[in-house]
Amino acid sequence: MISALTTITDIVDRIRTGQITRIVALTGAGISTAAGIPDFRTPTSGLYDQLAPLKLPYPEAIFHINYFSHTPEPFYAIARARHPRNLLPTISHAFLALLARKNLLSFLFTQNIDGLELDAGVPAEKVLQTHGSWKTQRCHKCKVPYPDDLMQRAIRVGDVPYCLEAGCGGAVKPDVVFFGEALPERFEVEEKRLTGKGVDLMLVMGTSLKVAPCSRLPQSIGEGIPRILINREKVGDLGTREADVCLLGTCDEGVRQLADALGWRDELEGMWADAVERKEETNRRESWDEEGPTLEESIQKLTEKMKEAGRISQGHRRMLEQHLGAKFAHVLPRKSVE
Numbered sequence: 001m002i003s004a005l006t007t008i009t010d011i012v013d014r015i016r017t018g019q020i021t022r023i024v025a026l027t028g029a030g031i032s033t034a035a036g037i038p039d040f041r042t043p044t045s046g047l048y049d050q051l052a053p054l055k056l057p058y059p060e061a062i063f064h065i066n067y068f069s070h071t072p073e074p075f076y077a078i079a080r081a082r083h084p085r086n087l088l089p090t091i092s093h094a095f096l097a098l099l100a101r102k103n104l105l106s107f108l109f110t111q112n113i114d115g116l117e118l119d120a121g122v123p124a125e126k127v128l129q130t131h132g133s134w135k136t137q138r139c140h141k142c143k144v145p146y147p148d149d150l151m152q153r154a155i156r157v158g159d160v161p162y163c164l165e166a167g168c169g170g171a172v173k174p175d176v177v178f179f180g181e182a183l184p185e186r187f188e189v190e191e192k193r194l195t196g197k198g199v200d201l202m203l204v205m206g207t208s209l210k211v212a213p214c215s216r217l218p219q220s221i222g223e224g225i226p227r228i229l230i231n232r233e234k235v236g237d238l239g240t241r242e243a244d245v246c247l248l249g250t251c252d253e254g255v256r257q258l259a260d261a262l263g264w265r266d267e268l269e270g271m272w273a274d275a276v277e278r279k280e281e282t283n284r285r286e287s288w289d290e291e292g293p294t295l296e297e298s299i300q301k302l303t304e305k306m307k308e309a310g311r312i313s314q315g316h317r318r319m320l321e322q323h324l325g326a327k328f329a330h331v332l333p334r335k336s337v338e
């Protein structure tokens with residue numbers, strides 16, 4: 001469905017005639033749902049609704065550094081079910097790689113940590129994983145890197161890995177950006193390309209635009225520059241400008257519609273098939289032999305474990321103590337600084 005004065009045909013014509021050559025893309029969890037990873041905020045199926053039985057202080061707490069620092073168990077209980085180790089890129093990831101192959105992709109900001117854009121063939125120098133990735137890990141306290149094989153074992157069994165440095169004892173965290181942590185410095189550098197004359201088209205795919213600072217990127221695009229939204233529903237201010245086009249539906253349907261209009265469909269399907277074959281080969285080499293528990297099973301197991309240990313409130317209590325302690329430090333007797 002097209003819902004703006006600019007039409008997809010206008011944009012397709014400008015791409016085919018070389019008037020649009022510098023496309024900046026912003027992607028979110030919605031382009032990976034077809035790969036089997038639930039997104040975060042879709043009601044019922046989204047991760048945050050699925051976490052309800054854990055009675056977290058609030059759903060995002062599982063990815064907040066303040067909560068993780070004293071209660072890392074919930075994160076590791078679902079880590080295996082969320083880990084991208086055996087996932088395959090979708091045709092939406094392949095479309096981004098096709099834009100890069102045609103020298104039309106200026107830059108890609110992805111909020112996803114699954115690395116599927118890279119698996120699909122988008123060159124690394126053209127991608128910023130704004131929320132980090134699973135690729136590496138380190139102690140969240142002393143920041144000393146942690147061995148990959150030990151991390152893989154911890155994720156496979158759902159145990160919390162702890163720092164190997166004498167006297168530290170901090171929980172190890174993948175290099176994903178938690179709430180309360182800074183984004184990579186490169187974000188501000190690359191964000192500047194949006195405000196200059198360096199963009200002819202912005203493509204926003206599979207994101208609710210609920211989390212800053214990525215949520216502000218589409219508004220940085222100058223008036224009159226076309227913005228295409230491919231998403232189940234309208235988000236942010238997309239669709240409010242004359243040059244906006246909203247393709248409401250699944251990302252995979254949207255990129256196929258664009259590829260058909262551009263005459264790229266066969267090339268896209270072929271590129272996707274090649275990317276899937278490459279990733280299947282990698283998965284055979286690197287995957288973990290047995291299938292792990294599903295997300296639902298992981299949450300169920302942790303709920304029971306934490307109920308037994310009466311630890312649901314413990315994590316919440318620790319967080320409140322830490323929060324209240326900080327808030328009322330001036331009236332409470334000061335603890336010695338460690």
Ligand code: APR
Nearest residue numbers: 028029030033039040041111206207208211231232250251
């Ligand atoms: N096709 C199109 N749109 C989809 C699809 C799909 N197959 N699946 C989901 N969507 C849409 C949803 O309707 C929603 O608008 O994608 C969006 C996903 O939004 P979120 O679940 O909020 O994910 P995202 O925007 O990536 O979240 C941003 O929040 O929790 C943090 O760090 C996390 O990076 C994440 C950030």
